[in-house]
Amino acid sequence: MTSKQYRPPMPQPCPFCGKATGLEVHYGQPNQEGVELAKEGKILLGGCPIGPQSPKWQCTACGNTWGKWEAKK
């Protein structure tokens, strides 16, 4: 086991509509793995550089966004 495959978290319940369809949003240039995960509907790609207002979760049912990425230092 040398591959360090990223395991996306389970979809989170949306605080707005209540469906468990909140996917983790990833920012920046995705690698091949990120692209594949996004195609499989396991994560979302935020595209733009991450900012202080960038949400961590987005609901695929209603589009609601919430949460925050912890700043890495």
Ligand SMILES: [Zn+2]
């Ligand atoms: Zn929702």
